[in-house]
Amino acid sequence: MKIKIYISLILVFILNFFIVNAIDSVTDALIEGQTKTYTIDGKTYEVTPNFIDSDEAQYIVNGRVTKKLKAGDTYNISEDIVIGVINILYQDYAGGIHSTTFALTQIERCGNSICGEGETCSSCQQDCGCVSGYACQSEQCIQVVFCGDNKCGPEETCEKDNCCYGRTVDLNSDRYYCGSCGNVCITNQDCISGICKFPEYCGDDACNSNENCGTCAEDCACAKNTRCELNKCVTYCGNGICESNEKGICKADCKWCGDSSCNGNEDYKKCPQDCERPIICSDKICDNNENCCIDCGCDIGYECISNSCVLAYECISNSDCGGNEVCINNKCVLVAQNTIKEGQNVLQVVIKWFFGLFRR
Structure with missing residues (x-):
């Protein structure tokens, strides 16, 4: 009982x-x-x-x-x-x-717009549904995160967002997360640009970004046929290599004659394969654009006198004579002005005058 x-x-x-x-x-x-x-x-x-x-x-x-x-x-x-x-x-x-x-x-019921005790986002999404940006997981609303949203959510791993195991890190410099989540640099190494490296110093057999041939020749020695000038490795005259900028300048390195360029003290006589033949008047060769009647002669009716083309005769045509003259046998002959009547041309007057000679 x-x-x-x-x-x-x-x-x-x-x-x-x-x-x-x-x-x-x-x-x-x-x-x-x-x-x-x-x-x-x-x-x-x-x-x-x-x-x-x-x-x-x-x-x-x-x-x-x-x-x-x-x-x-x-x-x-x-x-x-x-x-x-x-x-x-x-x-x-x-x-x-x-x-x-x-x-x-x-009692509490699903659908009454009240998320009551005993209701969860899983059992009654209608009343207890998660707000935007959250998702129902294990009967709880958990913030939704995705790789590439520039956020680092709890327990999220997204190297694109510099997020490792829910923690925001610097993958470029963090030696415990160097370049990727879980990549830990060994002792004495630093994380430089996402790569584990030993500290840089002169003599480490690497020409580092802050070193040059002037500050650390041991690591940044110049190549053969170059030398260090003003902290840079440059070529120089006398290194045995004819550089493009040395042609015609550096005789020690460059064979001038035969380099297709008339340089230095070269001329046609010394290096005809590089230098053009000069134009010389009276060499009996008429070159292009040469102004020398001794070599190239004159037009018909002209003769070369003192290297100038002049008329070989007093006249060739009437146009070479004065206003009251005509050209007869390459000479200008004066014709009386009153012998030329209106309407006659000069040729008619000349013919008449010529036949008049035989009547005398």
């Missing part, structure tokens, strides 16, 4: 805990056959205990009959309304009154 009482008390405790965590609840006691109406969240519920026994009770709620319930039991009337038995009083004698104490409770 005591065990039965203990069990009933435990069940009642559980039911009371359930009631405390409900949205809304009504607790009351009714005798067998009694009917009463209750309002929860704007809705009415008519409750009648239609059967009460020593350890069980049965209810009718809005016409729906529950199963027989013991103290501590609950029964879902609807999706969010539950009736639960708190206590049963049964008077086992003639004329005894049987009553039951119960709770009519509205």
Whole structure:
């Protein structure tokens, strides 16, 4: 009997805990056959205990009959309304009154726009869904991160965002994350531009960016046929190599004659393959663009006198004579002005004059 009482008390405790965590609840006691109406969240519920026994009770709620319930039991009337038995009083004698104490409770339900206790983003996304930028993982809303968003989320590894295991690092200089997550530089090495290197110094057999032939000849020695001038390796006259900028300048390195360039003291006589033949008047060779009548002669009717082309005769045509002269036998002959009548040309006058000579 005591065990039965203990069990009933435990069940009642559980039911009371359930009631405390409900949205809304009504607790009351009714005798067998009694009917009463209750309002929860704007809705009415008519409750009648239609059967009460020593350890069980049965209810009718809005016409729906529950199963027989013991103290501590609950029964879902609807999706969010539950009736639960708190206590049963049964008077086992003639004329005894049987009553039951119960709770009519509205419980949390998915879809009521309230993320209540017991609901999660997994069990009720409608009420407990995650906001933008978060995703439901293990019944919790976790911030969503993706590689390339310039953010380093918890436990994220994204070298593009300099993110290693949820920690923002400098992959260019962090010796514990040098160039990539998990790449640790060994002792005495530094992380330089994402590469593990030993510290740079003159004599390390590497011509480093801050060294040159002037500051560290040991590492940055000039190549053969060059020498260090003003911290730079340059070529020089006398190194045995004819550089492009030495032609015609550096005789020690460059064979001048035959380099297709007339340089230095070369001329046609010394190096005809590089230098053009000079134009010389009176060498009996008429060169292109040469202005020398001794070599190239004169046009017809002209003769070369003192290297100038002059008329070989007094006249060749009448145009070479004066206004009252005509060209006869390469000589300008004066013709009397009154012998030329209007309408006659010079040729007619000349012919007439010529035949007149034979009539005399």
